[in-house]
Amino acid sequence: MDEFFRGLWSFATDNWWLIFPIMAMGGGAAKAWEQSAKRRHQRRMETLRMKGELKAAQIAARGSSGPVRNAPKEIDSDARLPSNQLLERLFAEHDEITARWLDYELDVAKLIAFPAMSDGRQPLTAAFLRAKKTADALRPASADAKVSEQQITEYLDAVGNYAVAFEIAEKDARRLRDSTFTEPERKKLDRAQKLLKVAVDESATQAERNLAYKRVRDELEGLIVLSDEAVQVLEKQVAREIAAPRPPTEG
Numbered sequence: 001m002d003e004f005f006r007g008l009w010s011f012a013t014d015n016w017w018l019i020f021p022i023m024a025m026g027g028g029a030a031k032a033w034e035q036s037a038k039r040r041h042q043r044r045m046e047t048l049r050m051k052g053e054l055k056a057a058q059i060a061a062r063g064s065s066g067p068v069r070n071a072p073k074e075i076d077s078d079a080r081l082p083s084n085q086l087l088e089r090l091f092a093e094h095d096e097i098t099a100r101w102l103d104y105e106l107d108v109a110k111l112i113a114f115p116a117m118s119d120g121r122q123p124l125t126a127a128f129l130r131a132k133k134t135a136d137a138l139r140p141a142s143a144d145a146k147v148s149e150q151q152i153t154e155y156l157d158a159v160g161n162y163a164v165a166f167e168i169a170e171k172d173a174r175r176l177r178d179s180t181f182t183e184p185e186r187k188k189l190d191r192a193q194k195l196l197k198v199a200v201d202e203s204a205t206q207a208e209r210n211l212a213y214k215r216v217r218d219e220l221e222g223l224i225v226l227s228d229e230a231v232q233v234l235e236k237q238v239a240r241e242i243a244a245p246r247p248p249t250e251g
Helices: 002-014 016-061 071-079 083-105 108-113 123-138 149-176 183-199 206-220 228-239
Strands: none
Touching (some): 083 108, 108 183, 123 149, 183 206, 183 228
């Protein structure tokens, strides 16, 4: 052990100048860690702010008056509505969120631009998908269905969580875009986006559209998983007949 410390001291004595770059590296690492911690804190605060704003917007949309101090009062305010009217409002909100999600899920161009929205490995996307599953499971069969006050309360809370989870997942996906991919993968996504424009271009020939579609699928292989529904939508766009040119009108 003594020999080790003597050797270390000898090395430090002979290479004293290394202390400066080592200190600089240590300072840089500390600064990077501090900035990362600040970003994490800002992200948590932004998430909390967004939840509060969305909750307030949901309360306002339901016509609640006066300040709302806690969740039970909010639920009591809604519970005074006839159950079928409340369920109709909740169905409309539920369907609107699902439609906004399907706008990503079925649009290949959006999936390429914001791949995190279809990636269940992303924590916020996974949280949204769990919230969707819960809201779907708690949804009554119809607005006239016989449901208890407890069931309505649970469904109301589930729809609220569903709305919040979607907004947060969407904002994160738009922030991330393709940053989670490597540079070669980003180039493939870029090529796929350009080829997709040809695949759905009505001015292109059918052969050109078919070839572009095949190349889109090749570029996305292993990067983005397209749902069967998204593939069907895209194939219909690719296969649609090219509109015949209108004959010139006689003057």
